[in-house]
Amino acid sequence: MDAAKSRARAAGLGIIDLSIGSSDLAPPPEVLEELRAATHDPATYRYPLFSDTAPLRAAAAAYLARRFGVEVDPGTEVLPLIGAQEGLAHLLLAVTDPGDTLLLPDPGYPPYLGAAALAGVNVVRVPLRPERGFLPDLDAVPAGVRPRALLLNYPNNPTSAVADLAFFRRAAAWCRARGTLLIHDHPYAELTFGEYRAPSALQAGMEGVIELHSLSKTHHMGGFRVGFAAGDAGAVAALARVKGAVDFHPYLGIQRAAALALGLPEEVGRRGAAVFEARRDALMPELRALGWEVQTPQASMYAWARVPGLRDSVAYAVRAAEVTGVALSPGRAFGEAGEGFVRFALVQPPGVLREAARRLGGMRDESLRPGTAQRSSA
Ligand SMILES: Cc1ncc(COP(=O)(O)O)c(C=O)c1O
CATH class of the missing domain: 3.40.640.10 (Type I PLP-dependent aspartate aminotransferase-like (Major domain))
Known part of the structure; x- marks a missing residue:
């Protein structure tokens, strides 16, 4: 993923890194x-x-x-x-x-x-x-x-x-x-x-x-x-x-x-949570418009999406980072049962999340078609 991000950078693409679940907000x-x-x-x-x-x-x-x-x-x-x-x-x-x-x-x-x-x-x-x-x-x-x-x-x-x-x-x-x-x-x-x-x-x-x-x-x-x-x-x-x-x-x-x-007081925590909720609300319709299957999260800072036809989430995530600059976590990184999914960390503002979904939607999807995915060596 690091090499793929470097190649995207070299090609002049801005990186949208949604691969790491570290809060971007400040402590109270x-x-x-x-x-x-x-x-x-x-x-x-x-x-x-x-x-x-x-x-x-x-x-x-x-x-x-x-x-x-x-x-x-x-x-x-x-x-x-x-x-x-x-x-x-x-x-x-x-x-x-x-x-x-x-x-x-x-x-x-x-x-x-x-x-x-x-x-x-x-x-x-x-x-x-x-x-x-x-x-x-x-x-x-x-x-x-x-x-x-x-x-x-x-x-x-x-x-x-x-x-x-x-x-x-x-x-x-x-x-x-x-x-x-x-x-x-x-x-x-x-x-x-x-x-x-x-x-x-x-x-x-x-x-x-x-x-x-x-x-x-x-x-x-x-x-x-x-x-x-x-x-x-x-x-x-x-x-x-x-x-x-x-x-x-x-x-x-x-x-x-x-x-x-x-x-x-509880309100302090609620304010931080509301920021992630607004990001969730921005991303969900975009992912559904791509035809990706995703449950609306009630909690956490992630969206977990099943990409139709996806056979090799690692190869897909590397390719997506390389050609779109959007870094996601491949589902298989979390275990065999995660294959077919990708994880978005909601660590960017709503407009950036929408832009990430748009870039992914514009990606040529040859690596998504069933049976054609190449195994990644990553
Ligand atoms: C499920 C889970 N457990 C533990 C941690 C790490 O927590 P801590 O920063 O308290 O070590 C994370 C961080 O992403 C996590 O997702």
Whole structure:
């Protein structure tokens, strides 16, 4: 993709990069001010100890109570993270042994596979199909399979699908029956549109459930590297032991900024979400006019489109970047079940998204016709 973008640039095309799901909005100004002030406070210069994380743990617990009605003990059931991605990699080291089975969604966020490889677990992928609303069919997992953990993520990357509380209750019951830890990766918790509000998996009970929250998307703080884990006290304690060998918690100034962010009124988060909603509204009709199949997302910062006849999404994405300057994520990058789809990250203003769709529509589509796609060497 990088080479294709360079060739497009050399041909004089402006690049429209919709391939990376990093928010282009700024964190709330009061959060930035809190961090600025903290950098001038010498008390923040030393290594943060676990006891220093108490204000952020309390803010996380207050957020979970206010937003989801979930009561967690900030002393034993909450742990700050250097982002959800860091948290997941260390959590797998903490709660699995090499050779254990981990159920991962397909398609799914690609770093899940890296985290699984580091932990040496045996990955079994559960397909997320459009006809099931991109929810896994857990009853189809053979009774003999007793995974150590099941990883879910709703609102979902890349499909933008959402799950209701009834689904999380079923998933938690399924996990408890098989002795499986339910890990819910929840970075898009507040990036929801219209009246829709995402539930927490912790509403299905704390036992055997751990959830990873992040301020990267909800507060546009991806570069700050901060989030938190909450849930099952045993899993949180195991994660704390692994992290204790690896890191010293986020910088205290970032902890203060994150604690302030978690306590901001809901309207602040709604304003950011509304920006992504307007982008969604701009892109949907354009994609449908191209004949692409796409569900209107209720949450997340992605549109997941099935391109009729598409056989090789990697070859298509490379070609599209090269000849149109529009960079998308090929569905297959997220797993076999993602083939035939492409993912748009809604990280540009509405007019730019419309222009991207127009450029894609004008592309000669020889690589889309069934049976004629060349396999990519990428
Ligand atoms: C599903 C999912 N989990 C985790 C992350 C990374 O979150 P963080 O920045 O908190 O590490 C992302 C980022 O795109 C994501 O889509």
